Amino acid sequence: MLDETVFRSDDVPAPDRFDYWVELLGRSHAPMELRSSYADDFRASQRVLDLGGVTVWSLAFQPLVFRRTPKLIRQSDPETYHLSLVVRGTGSGVWRHRETQYKPDDLLVNSSSLPNDVHSIGAPVSTVALEIPKALVPLPRDAARRIIGVPVSAREGMGALLARFLIQLTEDTAAYQPTDGPRLGTVLTDLAAALFAHLLEAGACLPPETHRRTLTLRIQAFIREHLHDPHLTPTAIAAAHHISTSYLHRLFRDEDATVAEWIRRRRLEAARRDLTDPALHATPIQAIAARWGFPRATDFSRAYRAAYGTTPKDHRHQALHSHK
The missing domain is CATH 2.60.120.10 (Jelly Rolls)
Incomplete structure (x- = not known):
């Protein structure tokens, strides 16, 4: 705290x-x-x-x-x-x-x-x-x-x-x-x-560094607002902010992740919150995945296992069982 x-x-x-x-x-x-x-x-x-x-x-x-x-x-x-x-x-x-x-x-x-x-x-x-x-x-x-x-x-x-x-x-x-x-x-x-x-x-x-940091924050806010869009790509993000794709990638060098990795992490975090929310226990896993920009079930399952060491189904079952 x-x-x-x-x-x-x-x-x-x-x-x-x-x-x-x-x-x-x-x-x-x-x-x-x-x-x-x-x-x-x-x-x-x-x-x-x-x-x-x-x-x-x-x-x-x-x-x-x-x-x-x-x-x-x-x-x-x-x-x-x-x-x-x-x-x-x-x-x-x-x-x-x-x-x-x-x-x-x-x-x-x-x-x-x-x-x-x-x-x-x-x-x-x-x-x-x-x-x-x-x-x-x-x-x-x-x-x-x-x-x-x-x-x-x-x-x-x-x-x-x-x-x-x-x-x-x-x-x-x-x-x-x-x-x-x-x-x-x-x-x-x-x-x-x-x-x-x-x-x-x-x-x-x-100073230039303040401009860079502020632009990065604006871009991150834009990404969070568009996580549901499966067409959210570095090219689309750069175009929306009137900068080149190469400059976008340079902005993210200090974020310990590429642009694509940063998007994937935020999507997985959002999907994880929904999967472990008791109020959404009846919502199909694939519907949650699609909501956060994963239209293909296999891609979502693979990314989820790589991030959290378990499948979306098993993680949901464990989390919801602990709430009972």
Whole structure:
């Protein structure tokens, strides 16, 4: 499991909850002035994932006003970018250069170095946030003001790619080891940097390695969405992303698998999940194989045995029997 800390307001006496929450945010993020009409009996919860310098938050709280003042910035500035995915609730943000409204499925970009007032409305408000040291994001300093406060849609494009990664990560951390934290932090940093470049229309600000990694992630997401297609080939993938097949193969050199091997592994993993799902016990094995891009039963059986050391039928029988 990843390194994480959890706070629930119910663990603190009601009269102390709001002050404790203010202190907690000041320690884990940056000092802020907080106001709430629910301060007498404040309800909130927070999970913080430490990914080796990069931090992911999952928060739920009653309506609040967050205020970061020039005085507080002078006292303490961790110099971070803060990206908040709004899951539930609405609100607004006010900076010297911009005012904006936000709603569910918006990503809001903020900076610990700029004074701001953020008003959150809802009961409770729910967000997933990403905090990245500015030193890890290679953007010109004067570009920050152009992206701070800009609401980004999490329904499409780079915003959706980053949002899906955050949601999947926070929904299930049990599958990761503590040593995976820094690697996940690197992936999130690259995604955030690419999103910033997209907003600025200044791709030249990013180093080539970040471009490469972001493109690889986009291609992997494309593959996952098209695993059912038996015609998913390196040629088709390269064409869909307007790159040459040879460049596609070069991108996958760091993935410990060729493009074809990477596709086969993801297909086998998906088929294995379905085969061991009690809810799908009546679905024919070949139907599951075809669903995940194996139209020929012999090809599926051979690949499955090579990957897992057993046949699909035997594996299903063993898994379903253990559930009884």
